[in-house]
Amino acid sequence: MAKILKRERLVPNIHLIEIEDPQIAKKCKPGQFVIVMADNFGERIPLTIADWDTEKGSVTSVFLVVGTSTHKLSLLEAGDEVPVFVGPLGRPSEIEKFGKILCAGGCFGIAAIYPIARAMKEAGNTVITVLDVKANFLLYWEDKLRSVSDEFYVSSRDGYYDCKDFIPKTLESVVKKEGKIDRVISIGCTYLMYTCSEATKPLGVKTLVSLNPIMVDGTGMCGACRVTVDGRTKFACVDGPDFDGHLVDWEELFIRRKSYFEDEIESLCYWEKKNFP
């Protein structure tokens, strides 16, 4: 059992959860993830690590409330416990001095990209951060991300910040303005990562994405998370989660992520009926 130290709603539908686990905190590297199970009836789901504190011995993740598992997590409070909290899993992101890095995040990916931006900055890169939100009230961790970015852009559909465009178009204009980019890293929903990859393909900028397929064990044992990259099957949990976005078979990933679409609805309805009759 792992103890929840904090659970907080950051913005509507996006929550932060900080869990006590000194052993995992000691080992975390940017780009890795944990597997969490909210209760004994729960599903094992992967969450990208958004931050960690070795002194406090805690690990933080940020998630969007979608299905049963994330609903359950969003109702936990400090002091509660979860039966499964395991990690850090997956290969860490490649961090070195590349030159100019563009970090593109949206949704839970705003938090997930933070440790990568921070590490890239520490490694001596110029870090340009581009965030995408639907509206101004959905932006969080602005200060945290600003503190590790040389340039900082937010694209919001309501035009509250720099522009209204959806992220691929923003990327194009930012690249035009900032000149040569050595590497793009994109984290967020599958659609965001897909469109970012499509946008950077003609620009010839290497683009890494942190894939989020369905997983069960997260240690390479089951193969639920298989993705096709450059024509070859890879396991996102042990070969990834970072892959070259220009080589990912996105269509397959979209389909596989929807494998249990109807079951997910049934599960959520069942849970809601049971808990909020």
Added chain:
Amino acid sequence: MAEKKEMPPELKEKLRARFNEDWRKELRKSFPVKERMKLPRQKMPERDPEERNKDFSEVNLGLTEKWAREEAKRCLDCANPQCVMGCPVGIDIPTFVKLLEIGDYEQSVRKLKETNVLPAICGRVCPQETQCEVVCNLMKATGVPVAIGNLERFIADYERNTGDVHIPKLPPSTGHKVAVLGAGPAGLTVAGDLALKGHDVTIFEALHVAGGVLVYGIPEFRLPKKILSAEVDYLQNLGVELKTNFVVGLTATIDDLKKEGYEAFFIGTGAGLPNFMRIPGENLVGVYSANEYLTRVNLMRAYDFPVYDTPVYLAKRAAVLGGGNVAMDSVRIAKRLGAEFSACVYRRSRAEMPARVEEVHHAEEEGIEFHFLTTPIRFIGDDKGHLKAMECLRMELGEPDDSGRRRPVPIEGSEFIMEVDLAVVAIGNSSNPLIGQTTPGLKVGKWGNVEVDWETMATNMKGVYAGGDIIRGGATVILAMGDARIAATEMDKYLRSKKAKKRKHKT
């Protein structure tokens, strides 16, 4: 088939001494061999196939006390018991069976546990017909061996059901810390053996429940979870500490654990990397590895969805590819989850199937179809990316291959379509690469398997041993336990020699 091995002299002597005990002599005299040979083998009572193929309760009901004692009478109590050599962990089979025959269940189970910490499990999942029972002298004489596995199960269940499981008196603590990586059959065995020798044992398990393949792989209807958890409780009562949700290599490395004071290590992380067929369409929705299918159903209890959150696809027409025990478990699960058609598709013929005979038999009774000499060459999807059919090819058997089994050869032009909406790939596993990748200096073979000296199970790293599927790449529970017993003996020697050295150093 069990190889004919020479019995080590110490073991021979030990068995001979017990054989010559007065009560054994009398028992043999009281009922002559000729009469014993006439007794029929007691049939294991089973639930009706049409009832059991709809739920997940256990298929075999277990022998009653009366039947078990009748069966024990069939054992001829041979002077040269081949069964002991047939058992990978070397259980003193005649002694436990004869104790059962005279009704001394308490001593019988103790005898069994001297060499096997998980008897209730082995009695259920071991392939006895290729190990102890195949070399039984009664097999040679009459063709029907003593039902050793069923007796093992009976005696282990008997003790558990009395609620009074004997905890042996432990020797004083040696103070040595041992880390066992993986709570599967190998890890549990090592942990038990070393705890009984007085060492301070911790098991590190990546999943949230102990048992490894026994919990995520073998289904409830073959090995109920409560049996497994009772065996794990027993180990904890012996002082073994269990740390779940701990992936050695990622949560902490072997080096990290060394710094925490662990002196000896056993790697039993299993064959956790599923093999796929590498044919087109394998990533369509509806194509599973057996590991995923079994884990969803057994560990995550998808059969009870939506009470449990993890779903699994409920097929109308299921095909399971492979002919081993994992394939049998998967195909029987698909049936239980409501498939109208649930078939085992195997590229060789029935004779080459590696599955336990009993499982194949049970599957047939439950309405599983068998398509032998058939292999898929392509998975075909619908417009939503979901599996709708497999293109298959017929095979014929050619010359024997390295495994000694006849090699399947495709018959040209024999392509045909099999309509299925679920395919479970059960063609084996490779060793999980995590430990090799995260333990610098550990010698790992071409297939990711940890390399060991087979005499001692020692790896190339001092104090680090390994056994089970991580060295074999996909075998059986009992072979893993056999490796574990050797490793435990050697680890004990290693730790004791260390202590001696330490002492020498001090003086």
